[in-house]
Amino acid sequence: MIENNGSFDILFHRALIIDGTGTAGRIGDVAFAGDRIAAVGDLAGARARQDIDADGLVLAPGFIDVHTHDDALAIGGSAMEPKVTQGVTTVVTGNCGISLAPLVLHRSPPAPLDLLGGQESYRYARFADYLAELDARPPAVNVAPMVGHTTLRVATMDTLDRPARPAEIKAMSRLLEESLEAGAIGFSTGLYYPLARAAPTEEVIELLAVVSRLRAVYTTHMRDEEEGVEESLRESFDAAMRANVPLIISHHKCMGIENHGRSVSTLKLIDQARATQTVGLDAYPYVAGSTVLMGAMVKKSSRVLITWSKPHPEIRGEDLSDIARKWDCSIEDAIERLVPAGAIYFHMSEEDVRRILGHPATMIGSDGLPHDQHPHPRLWGTFPRVLGHYARDLQLFSLEEAVRKMTGLPATTFKLRDRGLIAPGGYADVVLFDATTIADTATFDVPIQQAAGIKAVFVNGRAAVLDGKVEPGRSGRVLRRVA
Ligand SMILES: [Zn+2]
Structure with a gap:
């Protein structure tokens, strides 16, 4: 040899x-x-x-973080410290419907676009401009970029609380095609979020025609991860099937105590769909999620920690209920005073997390939020936590299977050629x-x-x-x- x-x-x-x-x-x-x-x-x-x-x-093989919001972090020759220190060598960006390009903003980015950075980060009229900047000053890891549906909506529509009109769908399709032609590997939606919630399945299917033609992939932060999680899975399968595109269910979970245990039924539905179409999924190894601060998600959580707040930058890592007590106000009023803000939500069950992580089609994605002042520990700990805590200590699966979920499987699913394997x-x-x-050391207190x-x-x-x-x-x- x-x-x-x-x-x-x-x-x-x-x-x-x-x-x-x-x-x-x-x-x-x-x-x-x-x-x-x-x-x-x-x-x-x-x-x-x-x-x-x-x-x-x-x-x-270097780990492939299939679910990131590192779009802005990767700019300007970034050391990508939270990623390389976990063994990650490739990040997939543009998840949950939000990508930096193609969009030029002349105002503060509305949530959830603010997860990626401020107004100054949204400066790429074309996806190719964003890629050119990465090429000119590359980061320490590879970037496999996707383009987001919500970004396309903001770029082409005047109001977002309604379905896109035919001319707007045409404009979005053109931007999507240009982005995929420039090199984007896929298209993502975030139908849960206010800016995309009014988009009907048909709007997504029309855009997916472009994804299908250019053989890209489709990832979705589904409309509902709570009571309607099965219905949202069916919506996702249906859209991908009709457009003939490979589907990836993002950060699969069952949110809210009344929905705990539902992963038995959701994984069964995923298995059924996998018999007739290409479906993958990703997950992170924690019972808490994190995104912008929203009342609807607070209601589904047993505990909420504030990760950042624009009007109250001094508040970080504090419990929302403690803040409300300190301010002598209701939780609703505290939210009102904190937004725009971010939060960590404890809303999953350990049993569901293990069942989902253990599914053979589940890839590992951190969903880390690199700009948060007090980030969810998944940003620095996801991959070592799966290898150390879940594979070695709990023996949820073998070390070889854990590595496959982070390397070979995502490289195939996202069509990353010649990556993800140790092979000549x-x-x-x-x-x-x-x-x-190997172990994660980042915690909810010291992330x-x-x-x-x-x-x-x-x-x-x-x-x-x-x-x-x-x-x-x-x-x-x-x-x-x-x-
Ligand atoms: Zn998401």
Whole structure:
């Protein structure tokens, strides 16, 4: 298997190779030449410019964070610290219907667009302009960008509390086509949110015709993750089926105590749909979610923490009920005084989280919010938490299966060519970690903390993390749609 003895760039010795396919790990060597994996196997006697002793460590494909809101974080040569320190080498952006492009804003972004940044972040009239900026000053990880339905609505409609008119759908379709042609890998909706809630299924289906023609993927933050979760699944299956596009259900959950346990029925529906169409899903490993502060979601939660507030920047990480008590007002009045704001909502059951994470089609996506002052710990902890807490400690699944959910499965689902596996010819995106110590350290109280156990991370053959420390190199690339 030694193809170019003596001229490898990097050689990992005696690693436990977990290759991303789900098959059992095996001890071996892995060599890089340039930005590619050149050889895998017994490479004793081979030489390289840099040798890395991987004895006792796992070498896996770099993790693909399929659900991020890193659209603005990635700009300007970003170190992407919350991601590389978890072993993430690729982020999928543009989720939940919101992407920075194509949109130029002349006012403060309305929620939930404000999750991605302020008015100054919305400055790309064309999706190609956004990608050009990433190309010019690449971040430390690869970016696989999607375009958001809500962004297209804001770009083309004067009022958003109604269905789009035919001329507006035409305008959105044109922007969508331009974005996919420029390289966006998919299209997302966030039908739960006020700016998109008035969009009927038909509006989505008309836009999905463009997604189908250009062979992109469709992800959705569904209209309802509560009482109507099954109905929303059916709406999503129906739209994707009629448009003939691959579907991904974002951050699947059953929200609100009266809906706990419903994942038995939702996963059954997903299995049924998977018999006749392409359906995937992602999840994060926590019983709490996080997004903008909204009264409707507060009602579904047992506890709410404030992550940021524009009128009250001094409030971060505090319990909403404590704030209301301190201000001697109702919860509703406190919300009114805090918005625009963000929150962490405890609204899922551990049993549902485990059942959903354990489903063979479930990928891992952090849904981390990088601009929050007191972010949900998923931003810094998601991947090590799945590997350490759920795979090693609780044995919800094997380490190999955990890695597959973060690498091979998302690369196939999102059509990321030559990524997600340890195999000769693939891109040299890898993570080296200690399976016995890997753990999330970020908590709801102290959320900004580097995970334990990640030794080294390479992106396109270059180090992003070495000896557990972030390196200055920025070797990420834009992963454009492949036709
Ligand atoms: Zn979402």
